[in-house]
Amino acid sequence: MxxxxxxxxxxxxxxxxxxxxxxxxxxxxxxxxxxxxxxxxxxxxxxxxxxxxxxxxxxxxxxxxxxxxxxxxxxxxxxxxxxxxxxxxxxxxxxxxxxxxxxxxxxxxxxxxxxxxxxxxxxxxxxxxxxxxxxxxxxxxxxxxxxxxxxxxxxxxxxxxxxxxxxxxxxxxxxxxxxxxxxxxxxxxxxxxxxxxxxxxxxxxxxxxxxxxxxxxxxxxxxxxxxxxxxxxxxxxxxxxxxxxxxxTPVEEAHLDRPPVVRLDDPLPRDGARAVVLDADGRPYGWLPGAAEAAREHGTTREHGTAPGHGTAPGQDTARRPRTVREGARPMEARVPLGGSLREAFSAMLRYDAGWIAVVDPDGDGRYLGVLTPERLHEALRRSVGGVTPR
Missing domain, CATH: 3.40.50.300 (P-loop containing nucleotide triphosphate hydrolases)
Structure with missing residues (x-):
C-alpha cells in the first residue's frame, strides 16, 4: 500500500x-x-x-x-x-x-x-x-x-x-x-x-x-x-x-492448565478437589477450594476426643459447611483473554495475588478456556525472555 x-x-x-x-x-x-x-x-x-x-x-x-x-x-x-x-x-x-x-x-x-x-x-x-x-x-x-x-x-x-x-x-x-x-x-x-x-x-x-x-x-x-x-x-x-x-508475547493454548471444572449450581463434588467454577454460559465465576483448604478455613478441630459436629463439646464446627458449589465458591477476579500479553497476565497475578488466572475466549463472550498457574506463567516468561538469541 x-x-x-x-x-x-x-x-x-x-x-x-x-x-x-x-x-x-x-x-x-x-x-x-x-x-x-x-x-x-x-x-x-x-x-x-x-x-x-x-x-x-x-x-x-x-x-x-x-x-x-x-x-x-x-x-x-x-x-x-x-x-x-x-x-x-x-x-x-x-x-x-x-x-x-x-x-x-x-x-x-x-x-x-x-x-x-x-x-x-x-x-x-x-x-x-x-x-x-x-x-x-x-x-x-x-x-x-x-x-x-x-x-x-x-x-x-x-x-x-x-x-x-x-x-x-x-x-x-x-x-x-x-x-x-x-x-x-x-x-x-x-x-x-x-x-x-x-x-x-x-x-x-x-x-x-x-x-x-x-x-x-x-x-x-x-x-x-x-x-x-x-x-x-x-x-x-x-x-x-x-x-x-x-x-x-501472547498467552497461548500451550501455556494453559485445565483443572477440574464444576458448574455453579452443582452439589459439592465428593472428591474434594480444587476446581474452577463456571456459570451457565461457560464463563468463569470463581474457584472452589479443595477439601483440605476448606477444612482449614472452617477451623475443624477435635478436643477432648469429641469429633466435629457431635453434641456441643468445645471445638465443634460452628460454621455451617457449604452444600453447593455456589455456596462454597470464591471469586476469581484475575483473568486475561487468550492472545493477551504475558505482561497482562503477570500484572493480573500480582494485582490479585492469584494462584490461578482465568484465560477466556477473546471474541467477547468471555467463555472459559483454562487457567494460568504461577508455574505455567513462570515457564512462559522464561521462554519469552530467553527464546530468541541476539544476533
Whole structure:
C-alpha cells in the first residue's frame, strides 16, 4: 500500500534528513516509526502526503507516485493525526469531524451523519459532545476527535505523528487501547510516528527503529526486542528489552492448565478437589477450594476426643459447611483473554495475588478456556525472555 523506493531528503543547507530509504507497508498493516528526535521519522511520514517533497527516489501509495497527484487532493484521501490535534476552535466537534467529507462534496446531512457515527466509534457520544467546541474538551477527548476526523472520509491510509504524546500517561494508555480496538476492526494502513519505545512495541505490527536518516531495523516488535540487528538497536531498545518482550508475547493454548471444572449450581463434588467454577454460559465465576483448604478455613478441630459436629463439646464446627458449589465458591477476579500479553497476565497475578488466572475466549463472550498457574506463567516468561538469541 505504501512503498518507499530509494528515497532521500536533503535540504539546501546540506542536511540529509532521510538517506536512501526503501521499505513497504502492507495493506492493513500498522508500522511504528521510532527513534530519537531529529532522526528523520517525521520527515519520512510527511513525504507520504507531500508535506515534505523528496529530493530523490519515489514514494508510492497504492501503486501511484505521490508526486504525480495533486497535493491537496492527495491529502484529502489520507487521514492525518498530529500531536496537537489541530481542531478548528470556532467549529463544533461534529463540524470538525465532518470537515473532510464536506470538502469532498458530501452533503451536510450525510457528512454530519458520518461524523456522528465516527464520534460514537471513538467513544464520544455525539448527542453529548457533538455541539461542544474544542476548548470544552479534555486533551484525551480532543485526541479522539482528531482520530474521528482523520477517518471521516474512510481513507485507506492513516498517518499519525505522535498523536497521544500530549496527554498524561493514564489517558495515553487508554487511547492506545481504544485505537488498537479500532484498528482491529477497520484495518487501515498506518504509519505511526513516536519517540516512545513502549508505544511502538505495543501498537506496531512491525516497528522501524531509526538511526540518523535511515532505518536500522524493521521487523516485528518481538524480533526487534529479542534479536536486535545492530549494536545501535540493542542500545536503543535497552538492557531490559527481554522484559519488554512480555508486552508482545501472547498467552497461548500451550501455556494453559485445565483443572477440574464444576458448574455453579452443582452439589459439592465428593472428591474434594480444587476446581474452577463456571456459570451457565461457560464463563468463569470463581474457584472452589479443595477439601483440605476448606477444612482449614472452617477451623475443624477435635478436643477432648469429641469429633466435629457431635453434641456441643468445645471445638465443634460452628460454621455451617457449604452444600453447593455456589455456596462454597470464591471469586476469581484475575483473568486475561487468550492472545493477551504475558505482561497482562503477570500484572493480573500480582494485582490479585492469584494462584490461578482465568484465560477466556477473546471474541467477547468471555467463555472459559483454562487457567494460568504461577508455574505455567513462570515457564512462559522464561521462554519469552530467553527464546530468541541476539544476533
Amino acid at each position: 505504501i512503498r518507499f523506493e530509494h528515497v532521500t531528503k536533503r535540504y539546501a543547507d546540506g542536511t540529509t534528513a532521510v538517506d536512501d530509504l526503501s521499505f513497504e507497508v502492507a495493506e492493513g498493516e500498522l508500522v511504528t516509526l521510532v527513534g530519537p528526535s531529529g532522526c528523520g521519522k517525521t520527515t519520512t511520514m510527511k513525504m507520504v502526503n507531500r508535506l515534505v517533497e523528496p529530493t530523490s527516489g519515489r514514494v508510492l501509495v497504492d501503486g501511484r507516485d505521490v508526486t504525480a497527484t495533486d497535493p491537496v487532493e492527495l491529502r484529502r484521501r489520507i487521514g492525518y493525526v498530529i500531536q496537537q490535534v489541530g481542531l478548528f476552535p470556532h467549529r463544533t466537534v461534529l463540524e470538525n469531524t465532518a470537515t473532510v467529507p464536506r470538502l469532498l462534496g458530501t452533503g451536510r446531512a450525510a457528512a454530519h451523519a458520518r461524523a456522528a457515527e465516527l464520534l460514537d466509534l471513538v467513544g464520544l457520544d455525539p448527542r453529548t459532545f457533538g455541539d461542544r467546541y474544542p476548548d470544552q474538551l479534555s486533551g484525551g477527548q480532543r485526541q479522539r476527535v482528531g482520530v474521528a476526523r482523520a477517518l471521516a472520509a474512510d481513507p485507506p491510509v492513516l498517518l499519525m505523528d505522535e498523536p497521544f504524546g500530549a496527554v498524561d500517561p493514564v489517558v495515553r494508555e487508554r487511547l492506545q487501547s481504544e485505537f488498537l480496538k479500532l484498528q482491529s476492526r477497520m484495518r487501515k494502513t498506518v504509519l505511526f510516528v513516536t519517540h516512545d519505545l513502549e508505544e511502538a512495541v505495543r501498537l506496531g505490527d512491525r516497528m522501524a527503529v531509526y538511526g540518523h536518516g535511515r532505518i536500522e531495523q524493521l521487523d516485528t516488535p518481538a524480533t526487534v526486542l529479542g534479536a536486535p540487528a545492530t549494536p545501535y538497536v540493542a542500545d536503543f531498545v535497552g538492557a531490559d528489552r527481554a522484559l519488554r518482550r512480555l508486552s508482545v
